[in-house]
Amino acid sequence: GGQDEGNTGHGAVDFPVAVVLPAAGCGERMGLTTPKQFCTFLNRPLISYTIESFEKISWIKTIVVVVAKESHELMLHIVKTFRHTKVKVVEGGTSRHRSIFNGLQVLTESTEGSSLPRPKVVIIHDAVRPFVEEDFLLKITLAAKEQGAVGAIRPLVSTVIATTSESYLDHSLERAKYRASEMPQGFLFDIIHQAYQLCSEFDFEFGTECLHLALQYSGTNAKLIEGPPTLWKVTYKRDLAAAESVIKETLSLSACLISGTMAETVELASKVQKNLAAHDMAVDVFSCAKEYKELLLSKTRNFIQITVGGGRLSDIAELIKLLEETNHALLYPVVIIWVHLYMSEEQSHRQKPDELTPIMDLAVKAKQGNILLYGIQVIHSKVPELWEKSAERLSELTAALIRDRNPAFTGQLLQA
Amino acid sequence: GGQDEGNTGHGAVDFPVAVVLPAAGCGERMGLTTPKQFCTFLNRPLISYTIESFEKISWIKTIVVVVAKESHELMLHIVKTFRHTKVKVVEGGTSRHRSIFNGLQVLTESTEGSSLPRPKVVIIHDAVRPFVEEDFLLKITLAAKEQGAVGAIRPLVSTVIATTSESYLDHSLERAKYRASEMPQGFLFDIIHQAYQLCSEFDFEFGTECLHLALQYSGTNAKLIEGPPTLWKVTYKRDLAAAESVIKETLSLSACLISGTMAETVELASKVQKNLAAHDMAVDVFSCAKEYKELLLSKTRNFIQITVGGGRLSDIAELIKLLEETNHALLYPVVIIWVHLYMSEEQSHRQKPDELTPIMDLAVKAKQGNILLYGIQVIHSKVPELWEKSAERLSELTAALIRDRNPAFTGQLLQA
Ligand SMILES: [Mg+2]
Ligand SMILES: [Mg+2]
Structure with missing residues (x-):
């Protein structure tokens, strides 16, 4: 304090x-x-x-x-x-x-x-x-x-x-x-x-x-x-x-976005940052969650991580661990939004049941530590208008999840 | 009035x-x-x-x-x-x-x-x-x-x-x-x-x-x-x-549940009715949406429809049409929760992209008429404890969607 x-x-x-x-x-x-x-x-x-x-x-x-x-x-x-x-x-x-x-x-x-x-x-x-x-x-x-x-x-x-x-x-x-x-x-x-x-x-x-x-x-x-x-x-x-x-309004003023380094994820991050500014949310973009110090200095209780495809569960697990170790969710629930970027339409719906289970399991555990984990799938399109539209829907869902902080929806995988 | x-x-x-x-x-x-x-x-x-x-x-x-x-x-x-x-x-x-x-x-x-x-x-x-x-x-x-x-x-x-x-x-x-x-x-x-x-x-x-x-x-x-x-x-x-x-609290006091006539959907309806009573929500169960008169006499702004598998889109479309024709959503947003009951684990995730699209399209149209359409997938289990657990998660999601009435989440297909 x-x-x-x-x-x-x-x-x-x-x-x-x-x-x-x-x-x-x-x-x-x-x-x-x-x-x-x-x-x-x-x-x-x-x-x-x-x-x-x-x-x-x-x-x-x-x-x-x-x-x-x-x-x-x-x-x-x-x-x-x-x-x-x-x-x-x-x-x-x-x-x-x-x-x-x-x-x-x-x-x-x-x-x-x-x-x-x-x-x-x-x-x-x-x-x-x-x-x-x-x-x-x-x-x-x-x-x-x-x-x-x-x-x-x-x-x-x-x-x-x-x-x-x-x-x-x-x-x-x-x-x-x-x-x-x-x-x-x-x-x-x-x-x-x-x-x-x-x-x-x-x-x-x-x-x-x-x-x-x-x-x-x-x-x-x-x-x-x-x-x-x-x-x-x-x-x-x-x-x-x-x-x-x-x-809730105060908690929704800022977010940390971890973009990864791929051109498409960086581009998506930049679109989301711009869209959320229109929702009065100031978004700091980091290239990876490893920038521990900066994440910790940040006072935000909202984290958005963009990964390609299903991404690596271990990235999210590490972020959760960091937040737990630093008691970041002691006083206010922390929101993590795990964005799965699919590079093609087909890839996105090929998920088998055993690929869906991990986010729910992780979310159930995280919730015990006052951390609310949600997933959003977004499909990359080569058509600029569709790609822009997807980024907008992603931003709208992200803003709604952060404002709402509804524990009932943790572990869900939404479609942007 | x-x-x-x-x-x-x-x-x-x-x-x-x-x-x-x-x-x-x-x-x-x-x-x-x-x-x-x-x-x-x-x-x-x-x-x-x-x-x-x-x-x-x-x-x-x-x-x-x-x-x-x-x-x-x-x-x-x-x-x-x-x-x-x-x-x-x-x-x-x-x-x-x-x-x-x-x-x-x-x-x-x-x-x-x-x-x-x-x-x-x-x-x-x-x-x-x-x-x-x-x-x-x-x-x-x-x-x-x-x-x-x-x-x-x-x-x-x-x-x-x-x-x-x-x-x-x-x-x-x-x-x-x-x-x-x-x-x-x-x-x-x-x-x-x-x-x-x-x-x-x-x-x-x-x-x-x-x-x-x-x-x-x-x-x-x-x-x-x-x-x-x-x-x-x-x-x-x-x-x-x-x-x-x-x-929102007043709007969440009651719901209409349309159960269908299959043994499993009727059983699920009865479980949901019981669980939502614990959330202070009084649920009237009807076997089909055709019971127009009873639906209309009901003052509720919340409808839950259980169908097997993907169900027939036309059932939901008819319900939306009925609500629109009677101006039921004129003063308060109406929530429709479309529950997809899958009879086996495999069936549930076999959905192709073109099966997911209809609920989103329907939801986008319904939202223009102040009707908020959400989907929830639930898997039937022969193990009584798992089946009970699924019904509980379904009830929790249903209660949260009804209380929240969040337009950002319409068209999503959640997993119970
Ligand atoms: Mg001081
Ligand atoms: Mg009078």
């Missing part, structure tokens, strides 16, 4: 920063049995995406995740499975405020016998807002250090109205004067810790705003900063689909 | 009801060049889904869609393409309130020389809230008749805070006393029409709430009714993905 996000915060953040993620809610609103922070898409629970957003930032040192007692084991399993390294898992209280306080308490304990410094600034965030970005967290962190308390706000989406006790309209609020209070919020650690130490049982049970506690018990007026729409909270089942689509 | 929704409203709504859909906004919030109401998913613009929600309700007689001048032609094209029959397209004003007023004016004009009665109740809704349901519209309509004005509300998602002019926290609102004002809203026509006739230029330009105008200019206190979360507004690009996922 860290290096891929640049080091914007390195110079500015020369003090310890920790994060508290309350995740003890039960998600009844979603109409699901699983609390929404543990709902899974692309093989990973929502909360792990949120953790990743903080973990990859070099100047964030500790992430305290506060969970319900019954989710403790599950959370430890998630931390282990996705190799989160900055996370401490703590059990929550009976309300959101008690859970946050438990999280803060752990950060005071870490001074005793531990090498972790007591944080100067603590960021409180929701486990169900996975798309928080480093530049906004930097703003929050620096403002917290300066002002003592800071919160993200957003313009109101709907008009807010006051209702009478009989459910009639009383009055509507002037939209310009009000904002929706969102997460993350940032605090000087001592200010928010003191507020929680002083606050009442009523606050613990019914309070909704950390900002309000900082004001009431530490005398600190919070600064408010408008956040981007990506801060939105995953609340309903449809929001999970939205979150998945955001991730 | 109408009959599929039951006739809950028939007895109760014995007075004329019209709808005004302001759709003149430019959707700048989404970061898209197309206004969001015209953004397309599953081959249809968002606004057509919203119109459909009203049009299928028998007691709603007129839907006035108010669009910007530059979208007038586009809107007429949408009405024609998707055969909306209750829609009048009107040009909007320079603000939301002016657009709504234009829509109301058209409804007063309809008394002159037209057979449409002036509505007793008018519902005002957003073009970008496609999932409004009949039972809630009935509540709104009856309450509007009774009370004169009624609006949908939702609990606040975030705490609402007042800010100082320097962007500091002033105070937060007590959440229990406030609600988000949403759409739809319903009015006695004369009450809202009078309010718009009396209101000021300032109201036309800066007002946000029709409920407020009804109060101020017609002295009517609006009744507030809590609506379901499905009333949510499509605002950002991610919301389009969410809306698409909601539609």
Whole structure:
């Protein structure tokens, strides 16, 4: 983590920063049995995406995740499975405020016998807002250090109205004067810790705003900063689909294409590169998969390998091995598209059953490692228009497979 | 339309009801060049889904869609393409309130020389809230008749805070006393029409709430009714993905399976039916596609046809013809999965190129009519475990193809 996000915060953040993620809610609103922070898409629970957003930032040192007692084991399993390294898992209280306080308490304990410094600034965030970005967290962190308390706000989406006790309209609020209070919020650690130490049982049970506690018990007026729409909270089942689509779109921005060295495969590679650019996908072309270093430096989760005829299974097996060894598919499913270029029409359909089996077998194994292998057959034509048409169909199938990342279709051999 | 929704409203709504859909906004919030109401998913613009929600309700007689001048032609094209029959397209004003007023004016004009009665109740809704349901519209309509004005509300998602002019926290609102004002809203026509006739230029330009105008200019206190979360507004690009996922989930609840009469195909049909039930898909099995009436009565947009070997192309062609003649794919893409059952291993891969071509050709033509044709090959095994396994893979592929509705994969022949 860290290096891929640049080091914007390195110079500015020369003090310890920790994060508290309350995740003890039960998600009844979603109409699901699983609390929404543990709902899974692309093989990973929502909360792990949120953790990743903080973990990859070099100047964030500790992430305290506060969970319900019954989710403790599950959370430890998630931390282990996705190799989160900055996370401490703590059990929550009976309300959101008690859970946050438990999280803060752990950060005071870490001074005793531990090498972790007591944080100067603590960021409180929701486990169900996975798309928080480093530049906004930097703003929050620096403002917290300066002002003592800071919160993200957003313009109101709907008009807010006051209702009478009989459910009639009383009055509507002037939209310009009000904002929706969102997460993350940032605090000087001592200010928010003191507020929680002083606050009442009523606050613990019914309070909704950390900002309000900082004001009431530490005398600190919070600064408010408008956040981007990506801060939105995953609340309903449809929001999970939205979150998945955001991730899939990001994953589809780039690909590595391994072209081989034959004139026809190189030509096809160049056509595919051009076509995928029209699908907003930037394709880097390499002549062989042996250019390990470059493949690894590439951040893409999409690989296209062009081989002639059935190709050598060992080429694909090596690519899979490389990706597995480097944990490239740990956080996001990796797509490999194995393109079989046939130099004549006849050759393409002469395959016997035992030639089809290997890709399915390899795909079944690869899928266990979060690698999605698909095959596409394409026939070389000497007629330029037909050859161009084939390259277009290949590109369309490739784009669709990469965007979709559908595990059900792995091992299939499609026709371009 | 109408009959599929039951006739809950028939007895109760014995007075004329019209709808005004302001759709003149430019959707700048989404970061898209197309206004969001015209953004397309599953081959249809968002606004057509919203119109459909009203049009299928028998007691709603007129839907006035108010669009910007530059979208007038586009809107007429949408009405024609998707055969909306209750829609009048009107040009909007320079603000939301002016657009709504234009829509109301058209409804007063309809008394002159037209057979449409002036509505007793008018519902005002957003073009970008496609999932409004009949039972809630009935509540709104009856309450509007009774009370004169009624609006949908939702609990606040975030705490609402007042800010100082320097962007500091002033105070937060007590959440229990406030609600988000949403759409739809319903009015006695004369009450809202009078309010718009009396209101000021300032109201036309800066007002946000029709409920407020009804109060101020017609002295009517609006009744507030809590609506379901499905009333949510499509605002950002991610919301389009969410809306698409909601539609896809609904479309995946059922399928028709045409089994043929051979013992093995009937047995396979029964296995698939059982497996898809585990995917929450209710499958009706028919012995042949000739049972036209039953297929048509079925509301499903998914058809699975099992044939032995390559099967007869004419069977699939007939099914496509039936679906086209009945406009079954007009509003939602229809999926046809053509299952090729091979009675032995050898038979399955003996296909020559010219046997593969027909399904692709047929698929290309069908796609023009919004029908998505896919093929799946499955091999019959005399070993019960292998046969069971094949049926499971077939079911998994079928469920994935139906859920995905990906046009890029039509004409492909997958291996179960
Ligand atoms: Mg960094
Ligand atoms: Mg009806």
